[in-house]
Amino acid sequence: MNASTITPDDASTAPVPGFIARAAQTIARLAGSLGGPSRAEARARATAEQIGERLDEAARTWTTHLGTAQSQMREATEQLLQGFLQILEQLDAIIEPDRGQARLTVSADALDQRAQILSDCETSLRGLLENFHSFVQSRDEVMQSVRSLAGASASLSDMAEDVAKLARQTNLLSLNAAIEAARAGQSGRGFAVVAAEVRRLSTESGDTGKRIGNQVSEFGDCMRTALTQAAEHTEHDAGVIRESEDTINQVVAQVDTAVSQLNARAQELSARGEAVRGQVEQLMVAFQFQDRVHQIMDQVNQSIFSAMASMQRSLLEGSAPDAQAWTELLSAGYTTDEQRNALGGAPAAATSSSNDTTFF
Amino acid sequence: MAKTILIVDDSASLRTVVKLALVRAGYEVLEAGDGKEGLAQLDKAAKVHLIVSDVNMPNMDGITFVTHVKQHARHKFTPVIMLTTEGQDAKKEQGRAAGAKAWIVKPFNPPQLLDAVSKLILP
Numbered sequence: 001m002n003a004s005t006i007t008p009d010d011a012s013t014a015p016v017p018g019f020i021a022r023a024a025q026t027i028a029r030l031a032g033s034l035g036g037p038s039r040a041e042a043r044a045r046a047t048a049e050q051i052g053e054r055l056d057e058a059a060r061t062w063t064t065h066l067g068t069a070q071s072q073m074r075e076a077t078e079q080l081l082q083g084f085l086q087i088l089e090q091l092d093a094i095i096e097p098d099r100g101q102a103r104l105t106v107s108a109d110a111l112d113q114r115a116q117i118l119s120d121c122e123t124s125l126r127g128l129l130e131n132f133h134s135f136v137q138s139r140d141e142v143m144q145s146v147r148s149l150a151g152a153s154a155s156l157s158d159m160a161e162d163v164a165k166l167a168r169q170t171n172l173l174s175l176n177a178a179i180e181a182a183r184a185g186q187s188g189r190g191f192a193v194v195a196a197e198v199r200r201l202s203t204e205s206g207d208t209g210k211r212i213g214n215q216v217s218e219f220g221d222c223m224r225t226a227l228t229q230a231a232e233h234t235e236h237d238a239g240v241i242r243e244s245e246d247t248i249n250q251v252v253a254q255v256d257t258a259v260s261q262l263n264a265r266a267q268e269l270s271a272r273g274e275a276v277r278g279q280v281e282q283l284m285v286a287f288q289f290q291d292r293v294h295q296i297m298d299q300v301n302q303s304i305f306s307a308m309a310s311m312q313r314s315l316l317e318g319s320a321p322d323a324q325a326w327t328e329l330l331s332a333g334y335t336t337d338e339q340r341n342a343l344g345g346a347p348a349a350a351t352s353s354s355n356d357t358t359f360f
Numbered sequence: 361m362a363k364t365i366l367i368v369d370d371s372a373s374l375r376t377v378v379k380l381a382l383v384r385a386g387y388e389v390l391e392a393g394d395g396k397e398g399l400a401q402l403d404k405a406a407k408v409h410l411i412v413s414d415v416n417m418p419n420m421d422g423i424t425f426v427t428h429v430k431q432h433a434r435h436k437f438t439p440v441i442m443l444t445t446e447g448q449d450a451k452k453e454q455g456r457a458a459g460a461k462a463w464i465v466k467p468f469n470p471p472q473l474l475d476a477v478s479k480l481i482l483p
Contacts, residue, residue, distance in 0.1 A: 077373045085380065281470045284377050288467035291371040292445055295416065335416050336445045357476045358463040360456040 063304055070297050077290035084283060091276065118255045118262075125248045132241050136234075143230045150223040153216055160213035167206030174199035292336055299333045306332065362388045363409040363481055368398035368425060369443070370417040374466070378412060378443070381470040382477070395420025399428055402435045409482040411435075412473070413460075415444035415451065423458050430459035439480040443468060 174195045181192035306329055314321045321329075334340055365387050369375045372393075379389045390405060392398035394417040402408060411429065415422035426440050439461040444451075447465040455463055462476045 074373070078376075081373050081376050085376070088380075284381060284470050285467045287377050288374060291369075291374040291466065294371065295445055337447055356465070357472060358452055359476075359479075360461055360463070 059304060059308065063301055066297055066301055070294055073290055073293065077287065081287055084287070088280065118259050122252050122255045125252060129241075129245055129248055132244060136237060136241065139230075139237075140234070143227070143234070146223060146226060146230070150220060150227065153220040153223055156216040157213060157220065160209050160216055163209035163212065164206050167202045167209055170202035171199055171206065174202055292338070295335050296339060299335070299339065302333055303330055362386055364388045364390060364405065364407060365477065365481070366390045366392065366398060366401055366405070366408045366411045367413075368392045368395060368411065368417070368422065369414040370394055371414070374414070378473070381473055382412075385474050385477075387477070394418055395422060395425030395428070398425050399432070402429065402432055402438075408435055408438050410477060410480060411438055411440040412443050412477075413440055415442055415446050415455070423454050426455065426458040426460050438482065441473075441476055441480065443473070 177195035177198065178192055181188035181195055184191065310321055310326070310329055331340070365382055367375050367378050367382075367389055368391075369378070370393050375391050375393075379391065382389050390401050390408065392401045395413075396419045398411070398413065399420075413422045413425055417425075420428075422442060422444065426442070429438060429440060430436050432438075440459065441462045441464060442452075442455045442460045443464050443466060445466045446452075452463045461480050464473060464476060
C-alpha cells in the first residue's frame with residue numbers, strides 16, 4: 001500500500017490512493033492518543049483498516065476497469081470504423097463504378113444517357129421507315145406516268161392504223177387514176193405518170209404506217225411488261241416494307257421496354273442511393289459516441305482521484321466535505337450536457353445531433 | 361483543384377468520421393492529434409483553406425490553438441470551425457474571442473458540417 005499523502009496537485013496523475021486505509025490508521029492513532037486502545041477500539045481499528053484496504057482495492061479495480069473499457073472501446077470503434085469505410089468503399093464501387101471514392105450519388109445520369117441513346121435509335125429507325133414510304137410513293141407516281149404513256153401508245157396505234165387505211169385508199173385511188181389514164185391514151189400519159197407516183201407514195205405511206213404500228217405495238221408491249229413487272233415489284237416491296245415495319249416496330253417496342261426498365265432502374269438506384277446516404281450519415285453520427293464516452297470516462301477517472309484526495313483531507317481534518325464544494329469537485333471537467341444533466345440524478349440520454357451551428 | 365482542410369482532434373475515430381464527411385464532399389484533408397500538431401501541420405502546409413478543431417485536447421487545447429493560428433504569418437486568415445462536445449455559452453465566447461468563425465456541438469451531422477464549411481471556406 002502506498003503510504004504517501006496525495007495532494008490536490010498530483011491527484012490527476014497519482015495511482016489510486018489508499019486513503020481509506022490511511023484514514024483508518026489515522027483514526028486508530030487518534031483513538032490511541034486518547035488513552036490507549038481498548039479491545040473494542042482495537043477491533044474497530046482492525047475493521048477500519050480492512051475496510052480501507054477493500055475500498056482502496058475496489059477503487060484501483062474500478063479505475064483499471066475503466067481504463068480497460070476505454071482502451072477496448074477505442075480499439076473496437078476503430079475496427080468498426082475501418083470496416084464501415086471498407087463496406088462504404090465497396091458500396092460506392094457497386095453503385096458508381098466510374099466514380100470510385102466520390103460521394104455517394106447514384107449514377108442516374110449515365111442511365112439517362114443510355115436511355116437517350118436508345119430513344120435516338122428509335123427516332124432514326126422511324127425516320128428510315130418514313131424514307132421507305134417516300135420512296136414507294138415516288139415510284140408509284142412514276143408508274144402512274146408510265147400508265148398514261150401506255151394510254152397514249154394505244155392512241156398512237158390507232159393513228160398508225162388510220163395512216164395505213166389512208167394509204168390503202170390512196171393506192172386504190174391511184175389505181176383508178178391509172179386505169180382512167182390508160183383509157184385516155186396518149187393524152188393521159190402524163191396523168192398516168194402522176195398516178196403511178198401517187199401509188200408509189202401511197203405504198204410507201206402504207207409501209208411507214210405499218211412500221212409505226214409495229215413500233216407502237218412493241219412500245220405498248222414494253223409498257224405493259226414494265227407495268228406488269230412494276231406491279232409485281234410493288235407487291236414485293238409492299239411485303240418487304242411491311243416486314244421492315246414489323247421488325248422496326250418490334251425493335252422499337254423492345255427499345256421502349258429497355259428504356260422504361262432503365263428509367264425504372266435509375267429511379268430505383270437513386271432512391272436506394274438516397275436511403276444509403278441517409279443511413280451513412282446516421283452511422284457517422286453514431287460513430288461519434290466513442291469520443292463522448294471517452295471524455296465522460298476520462299472525467300470519471302479524474303474525478304475519482306480528486307474525490308479520493310478530498311476525502312482523505314476531510315478525514316484527516318475530521319470534518320465532512322462541504323456539499324457545494326463536493327458537487328463542484330465531482331462536476332469539474334464536465335464537457336458534455338449529458339454529464340451536467342446527470343449530476344446527482346438519473347443517467348441522461350445521449351445527446352443527439354443538434355444541427356445547430358453558431359456562427360460568430 | 362481540391363481545397364485543403366485541417367482536422368485537429370485527439371480522437372482518431374472522430375477524425376476518421378470528419379475526414380470521411382469531408383473527403384466524400386471532395387475536400388483534401390490534413391490531420392493533427394492536438395493543437396501543437398495542428399500548428400506543425402500549418403507550418404508545413406502551403407495552403408489550408410479551413411480548419412476544423414476540437415476544444416478539449418492534450419498538449420494544446422483548441423482555444424489556445426486558434427489563438428496561435430490567428431497570429432500565424434501565413435494562416436491568420438484561415439477560418440476555424442470549433443467542433444466540440446462543449447455546448448456552454450461561456451466556452452463559445454472563448455472560441456469567438458480567440459478568433460473562431462463557427463461552433464458546432466458534437467455529435468454533428470455531416471450535412472451540418474458541410475454547410476458550415478461551404479459558407480466559411482476560403483476561395
